[in-house]
Amino acid sequence: MVKHALSVTRQADFAAWYQDVIAEADLAEESGVRGCMVIKPWGYGIWERIQTVMDAAIKEAGVQNAYFPLFIPLSFFEKEADHVDGFAKEMAVVTHHRLIADGKGKLVPDPEAKLEEPLIVRPTSETVIGSAMSRWVQSWRDLPLKVNQWANVVRWEMRTRMFLRTSEFLWQEGHTAHADKDDAMAETLRALEMYRAFAEDVLAMPVIAGEKPENERFPGAVATYSIEAMMQDGKALQAGTSHYLGTGFAEAANIRYQDKDGGHSLCHTTSWGTSTRMIGGVIMTHGDDDGLRCPPRIAPHQVVIVPMLRDNEEDAAIIDYCRDLETQLKALDAFREPVRVLLDTSGAKAQTKRWGWVKKGAPIIVEIGPRDVAGGNVAVIRRDRLYKADGKLDTAFVAKGDFVTGAVAMLEDIQSGLHAEARERLHANIRRDVTDLAAHFAGDDKFVGWAEVQWSRPTGEPLEGIVAQLKALKLTMRNTPLDAAPADGACFFTGEPAVERVLIGRTY
Numbered sequence: 001m002v003k004h005a006l007s008v009t010r011q012a013d014f015a016a017w018y019q020d021v022i023a024e025a026d027l028a029e030e031s032g033v034r035g036c037m038v039i040k041p042w043g044y045g046i047w048e049r050i051q052t053v054m055d056a057a058i059k060e061a062g063v064q065n066a067y068f069p070l071f072i073p074l075s076f077f078e079k080e081a082d083h084v085d086g087f088a089k090e091m092a093v094v095t096h097h098r099l100i101a102d103g104k105g106k107l108v109p110d111p112e113a114k115l116e117e118p119l120i121v122r123p124t125s126e127t128v129i130g131s132a133m134s135r136w137v138q139s140w141r142d143l144p145l146k147v148n149q150w151a152n153v154v155r156w157e158m159r160t161r162m163f164l165r166t167s168e169f170l171w172q173e174g175h176t177a178h179a180d181k182d183d184a185m186a187e188t189l190r191a192l193e194m195y196r197a198f199a200e201d202v203l204a205m206p207v208i209a210g211e212k213p214e215n216e217r218f219p220g221a222v223a224t225y226s227i228e229a230m231m232q233d234g235k236a237l238q239a240g241t242s243h244y245l246g247t248g249f250a251e252a253a254n255i256r257y258q259d260k261d262g263g264h265s266l267c268h269t270t271s272w273g274t275s276t277r278m279i280g281g282v283i284m285t286h287g288d289d290d291g292l293r294c295p296p297r298i299a300p301h302q303v304v305i306v307p308m309l310r311d312n313e314e315d316a317a318i319i320d321y322c323r324d325l326e327t328q329l330k331a332l333d334a335f336r337e338p339v340r341v342l343l344d345t346s347g348a349k350a351q352t353k354r355w356g357w358v359k360k361g362a363p364i365i366v367e368i369g370p371r372d373v374a375g376g377n378v379a380v381i382r383r384d385r386l387y388k389a390d391g392k393l394d395t396a397f398v399a400k401g402d403f404v405t406g407a408v409a410m411l412e413d414i415q416s417g418l419h420a421e422a423r424e425r426l427h428a429n430i431r432r433d434v435t436d437l438a439a440h441f442a443g444d445d446k447f448v449g450w451a452e453v454q455w456s457r458p459t460g461e462p463l464e465g466i467v468a469q470l471k472a473l474k475l476t477m478r479n480t481p482l483d484a485a486p487a488d489g490a491c492f493f494t495g496e497p498a499v500e501r502v503l504i505g506r507t508y
Contacts, residue, residue: 002391004289005359014233019162021283024359025292028162035160035167039276042360045300046279047170051150053202053297054172054274057194063146063174068128070152071119076127079252083126086219090155092121092167121154126220126245126271129175130253137177137267139258144183148174163280164237164508171275177255177267181246184268185223188244191272192225195240203278204295204419205229205285206426207239208503210479214459215467218271222246228478228503230426231284234447236478236507239281240274280508285422291359293383295418296411297335301342303407304362308350308369319345321373325366325400334408335415358383363414364407367395378403384414430503437504441473450505454498455480456491466493470504478503 006024008016022028027043039047055065071094077084098113122128129147137145150172157167174191178184196209207227217224221243229237247266250256255267286293296302307322309315322343329341344353350367357365358381365381372378380396380403388394429449434440441448458466470476480500487498 002387005291005355006289009289010232010287017287017289018280018284021287021291021359022162025283026356026360027279027283027292030162033167035157037162037166039170042300043279046282046294046298047276049298049300050202050278051172054194054198055150057198058148058172058174061146061190061194063148063176065149066147067149067151068122068125068132070122072122072125072128074118074120076131077120080127080220080249083220083249083252087123087155090157091123092154092156094119094121122151123153123155124271124273125149125151125153125173126175126249126269127253130249130255130269133175133177133250133267133269134254134256137255137257140179140260143257143267144176144178144187146174146176146187148172161280161508163276163283165277169276171273173271173273176270177250178269179257179259179265179267181244181268184270185244188223188225188242188270188272191242191270192227192240195227195242195272195274199227199229199239199278199281200419202295202297203282203285204297204415204422205239205278205281206419206423208426208479208481210481210484210503212241212479213455213457213463213477213502215463216477216479218243220245220248222248226479229281229285230422230429230449230505231281231508232287232425233284234429234449234506236450236476236503236505237277237281237284238478238507239278240272242272243270245269245271286361286418288386290386292361293418294361294363296363296415299361299363300340301362302334302340302411303329303342303364303366304357305341305343305366305368306350306353306357307343307345308367308372310370314370314373318368318370318373321400322368325368325378325404328404329407332404332408334411339407339411354381358386363411366403372397372400376400382410382414384417437470437475438473441475441506448505450478450503452481452484452501452503453492454487454489455500455502456494456496456498457500458491458494458496462494469493474506475504476507478505478507 006020010017028037028039031038096109096113098110099107100110102108154168157165176187199205199207207229209227212224223244225242226238227240229239249269250267256264305322307318326341326343329339332339367379378400432452434451480502484501491498
């Protein structure tokens with residue numbers, strides 16, 4: 001019987017398990033402000049890895065980084081009615097610029113410091129970036145204009161969960177302006193493919209890329225596309241979105257250009273983003289009952305060396321042996337980058353350090369004691385394969401040189417193995433033979449994954465009725481997969497000829 005490192009298992013209580021992983025892996029903690037979290041060094045290190053790899057992909061596409069204000073005038077939002085309506089209930093508003101003492105030991109807004117116009121704490125930046133684009137774009141020669149920012153945003157959530165849905169979170173948001181629809185759509189789909197490839201290749205998190213139904217579009221968008229990942233409890237996680245905004249935002253912000261013939265036209269704009277929600281996706285895709293399993297490409301430390309010290313004369317030789325191993329490993333390249341190695345010389349006991357790194361999900365943990373030094377060996381624990389068939393910890397004792405020679409291949413094997421495991425689970429739990437959604441998704445805790453059904457893309461009242469029907473079952477339409485088989489029958493909901501297929505499931 002395996003005694004796991006966490007106090008709760010996925011099977012017993014998935015929601016409690018998720019919170020336990022975050023705490024035990026030292027990823028984040030509550031901040032004292034509802035819905036806002038402190039991201040701790042290991043969690044932020046994962047975000048930094050996400051930033052590093054994705055930022056390179058963004059720049060390779062000819063997008064430049066910039067920064068835009070945290071505070072946005074309310075009037076900017078009021079220019080685009082659908083947009084402001086979509087975010088109105090989530091907006092945090094600044095109305096005063098100074099506090100004064102009330103004589104009772106409290107600080108209150110100074111009535112004389114009321115702002116002439118309320119400022120919105122950035123929930124997204126289409127409006128403020130659109131204002132800048134209206135100044136930057138004058139001629140067809142200025143197009144396409146492509147900018148991205150790494151920033152924080154605030155959306156006042158009623159129900160919060162760390163990394164998945166917080167009132168403040170970190171993200172990147174790309175915004176582009178184009179001369180025509182075709183160019184803008186190409187950019188929208190390029191960003192979608194960037195997210196798909198990043199999720200699959202870097203996070204080892206298989207996803208389905210597709211277009212969102214009309215009722216799930218970004219407020220004010222003409223078309224919204226997403227990548228949807230399946231968590232271990234069968235729920236969907238929207239891990240990134242890309243939007244074709246048409247000319248609506250350009251008209252509101254007056255983003256126009258003079259074309260080659262001397263006429264003036266509105267730009268076609270796009271926006272696309274992903275966030276720290278990806279870390280929540282990694283936890284729920286790869287975590288196990290011992291904590292996080294971190295894919296090597298985003299692990300802040302890919303190999304952690306733990307010296308087994310005993311406070312005696314042998315310790316110096318062990319540390320020297322470990323430092324030599326550290327030097328050899330750092331000279332290697334994995335995934336086109338130097339291997340990230342940590343020699344853990346902290347004062348905790350070796351066993352405490354081992355299980356600490358297990359819970360954090362370090363891909364490879366190497367333990368070295370006096371016998372290893374004497375024999376020229378190392379003891380290696382792979383985080384993706386923690387136990388033997390008999391339930392005992394799977395520790396491989398290998399020659400130091402052999403470990404160094406095979407370390408990169410081991411990291412690559414861990415990365416591909418995590419992806420293969422999650423991909424098999426995803427595709428095994430998409431059902432295409434569902435005839436009764438209520439029966440199929442019966443029970444709040446039953447792992448049923450998603451249903452893929454044929455769809456006629458209804459609008460208006462028929463769509464509203466379908467959305468209400470799904471809401472009663474706690475279901476939503478996720479997206480219409482770009483790589484789905486062609487529709488060949490009747491719409492699951494209306495009986496009309498289907499035009500595509502749509503995924504349905506529970507979601508975070």
